[in-house]
Amino acid sequence: MADFLQLTVSGLGTGMIYALAAAGFVVIYKASDVINFTQGDLLLLGTYLIFFAVAQVGLPWSVGVAATILLAVAVALAIERLVLRPLVGEPVISMIMVTIGLSSILRSAVSAIWGPAPRSFDSFLPSGDIAIGPAVLAADRVLSIPIALGVLAALGLFFRYARDGIAMRAIADDQQAALSMGISIPRVLAVAWGLAAASAAIGGVMLGNIVGVTPNVASIGLRVFPVVILGGLDSIPGAIVGGAAIGLLEAYTGTYLGHGLNLVVPYLVLILVLMFRPYGLFGKEIIERV
Amino acid sequence: MANPPPIAPTAPASPSTAADAATPPPLLRLNNIEVLYDDVILVLRGLSLEVAEGSIVALLGSNGAGKTTTLKAISGLLHIEDGEVADGTIVFDGEEIQGTEAHRIVEKGIFQVLEGRRVFEHLTVRENLAAGAYTRRDRRAAEADLERVFEYFPVLADRRRQLAGHLSGGEQQMLALGRALMASPRMMLLDEPSLGLAPILVENIFAIIERINREEGTTILLVEQNARLALSVAGFAYLMEGGRVVMEGSADELRDNEDVREFYLGLGEGGRRSYRDVKHYRRRKRWLS
Numbered sequence: 001m002a003d004f005l006q007l008t009v010s011g012l013g014t015g016m017i018y019a020l021a022a023a024g025f026v027v028i029y030k031a032s033d034v035i036n037f038t039q040g041d042l043l044l045l046g047t048y049l050i051f052f053a054v055a056q057v058g059l060p061w062s063v064g065v066a067a068t069i070l071l072a073v074a075v076a077l078a079i080e081r082l083v084l085r086p087l088v089g090e091p092v093i094s095m096i097m098v099t100i101g102l103s104s105i106l107r108s109a110v111s112a113i114w115g116p117a118p119r120s121f122d123s124f125l126p127s128g129d130i131a132i133g134p135a136v137l138a139a140d141r142v143l144s145i146p147i148a149l150g151v152l153a154a155l156g157l158f159f160r161y162a163r164d165g166i167a168m169r170a171i172a173d174d175q176q177a178a179l180s181m182g183i184s185i186p187r188v189l190a191v192a193w194g195l196a197a198a199s200a201a202i203g204g205v206m207l208g209n210i211v212g213v214t215p216n217v218a219s220i221g222l223r224v225f226p227v228v229i230l231g232g233l234d235s236i237p238g239a240i241v242g243g244a245a246i247g248l249l250e251a252y253t254g255t256y257l258g259h260g261l262n263l264v265v266p267y268l269v270l271i272l273v274l275m276f277r278p279y280g281l282f283g284k285e286i287i288e289r290v
Numbered sequence: 291m292a293n294p295p296p297i298a299p300t301a302p303a304s305p306s307t308a309a310d311a312a313t314p315p316p317l318l319r320l321n322n323i324e325v326l327y328d329d330v331i332l333v334l335r336g337l338s339l340e341v342a343e344g345s346i347v348a349l350l351g352s353n354g355a356g357k358t359t360t361l362k363a364i365s366g367l368l369h370i371e372d373g374e375v376a377d378g379t380i381v382f383d384g385e386e387i388q389g390t391e392a393h394r395i396v397e398k399g400i401f402q403v404l405e406g407r408r409v410f411e412h413l414t415v416r417e418n419l420a421a422g423a424y425t426r427r428d429r430r431a432a433e434a435d436l437e438r439v440f441e442y443f444p445v446l447a448d449r450r451r452q453l454a455g456h457l458s459g460g461e462q463q464m465l466a467l468g469r470a471l472m473a474s475p476r477m478m479l480l481d482e483p484s485l486g487l488a489p490i491l492v493e494n495i496f497a498i499i500e501r502i503n504r505e506e507g508t509t510i511l512l513v514e515q516n517a518r519l520a521l522s523v524a525g526f527a528y529l530m531e532g533g534r535v536v537m538e539g540s541a542d543e544l545r546d547n548e549d550v551r552e553f554y555l556g557l558g559e560g561g562r563r564s565y566r567d568v569k570h571y572r573r574r575k576r577w578l579s
Contacts, residue, residue: 163420179370180367180408181422284412
């Protein structure tokens with residue numbers, strides 16, 4: 001029982017980091033229909049930037065986190081401005097292909113700057129244990145859950161009430177009609193990439209604390225795909241539920257069904273969802289008037 | 291290149307030739323506009339028209355005459371369809387705006403209501419209206435406009451939390467007009483507001499279009515297939531055929547014109563003509579123009 005509780009919390013903790021990365025993916029998809037293959041690399045960039053800020057520059061952690069987010073947003077805006085904006089109006093597939101290229105560029109840039117060897121810094125999330133009944137839980141994992149949920153709730157509110165949030169959903173619904181409202185597509189695209197980078201950077205900061213700083217983080221970022229396929233490509237709540245589900249599944253299968261299987265299970269889920277419910281759990285319903 | 295002369299012998303002289311120094315310049319003026327799609331397909335061929343501030347002007351014509359293209363040329367929405375204004379000028383409020391980005395044109399005060407309503411189906415009524423107010427800077431005024439929209443269309447107030455995709459066709463057209471009101475534009479371009487609506491709703495919508503023009507002072511350029519309806523609200527009208535204006539005049543003049551009566555109002559004196567006659571007549575007109 002104690003094992004189970006422990007697994008659940010650690011699974012949810014990981015799952016929420018997946019959800020953060022996935023939320024950034026969802027923001028870009030909602031605003032532009034672009035499947036963003038760089039999302040995992042933005043996560044990777046986040047872990048290295050926090051390492052750079054805290055361990056290499058020696059900033060206090062609060063300043064370091066702010067700097068990490070700002071730098072990640074700056075990188076994303078540069079990508080948007082220099083690479084993606086010229087492609088506005090071209091078929092979406094060309095932007096998608098470009099993000100695949102950008103993904104390997106980002107990854108190589110990170111390893112060119114910081115090298116392939118794992119790095120580490122002193123974790124600033126509380127590292128003690130929390131005892132709940134018979135279970136002893138790692139404090140950092142527990143803490144990552146409310147942090148992630150807070151960020152995701154903020155994103156949800158943005159989509160619901162903010163001017164640019166509504167504009168993003170309007171563009172996703174009917175691009176020409178959105179243009180006729182005076183909504184500027186380049187501006188909205190920039191906001192989307194900025195938000196995606198910010199949420200990925202926060203996820204990266206948490207990964208850096210919990211897992212450490214290694215190039216493998218990019219492969220953790222790949223979990224974004226099963227998460228968003230399960231939750232629905234265009235749904236923030238879907239990202240949360242999908243993240244939690246994939247995180248828990250990994251934790252349970254890794255322990256109860258054998259190590260190694262946890263690496264496969266997310267992708268099995270991906271295939272099953274695509275076969276039986278291709279728009280995911282919370283994907284956009286198609287409205288038919290009767 | 292001059293405005294092509296009116297074809298029908300009974301058509302009145304163009305008002306621009308009769309204009310004297312005392313008349314104020316029109317709010318919107320199109321001078322010899324040519325529009326190309328995909329760099330080769332010429333859709334508008336030397337189109338000129340004027341819209342005076344505070345007026346309702348109708349743009350009539352059959353399918354494919356270039357009415358929608360004209361509106362999109364004004365509102366800057368041609369780009370994403372690979373169309374462009376290749377020649378001529380569009381002057382709004384004394385400023386050339388051809389080739390300007392669509393969102394800048396909305397900021398300048400021209401708002402197009404697209405054909406087919408085009409509400410954001412997955413957004414609520416309230417959110418659709420908020421999208422209409424996207425370019426507004428003064429939040430308080432936009433709030434007041436929201437109340438104004440609900441006054442025009444009480445049914446939208448009742449349904450403000452519903453998804454727009456679940457509204458009926460008439461309610462969606464009201465929402466499309468409400469969205470335009472939220473932008474508080476100086477000029478609205480309305481594309482086929484009667485399309486697909488029941489006659490009773492059409493009357494309702496047109497009464498509101500007149501009211502918007504009267505009470506908000508909004509200048510309106512109206513594209514409409516239903517010529518009778520359009521001429522009932524418009525003061526001045528242009529008739530388009532094959533990408534250019536073939537006739538222009540006050541609504542009364544056009545309503546009394548024999549050709550218009552016959553082919554656009556269906557009121558010909560010599561009884562019903564067969565479609566073949568109409569086609570033949572059109573072909574002959576094109577040769578002459």
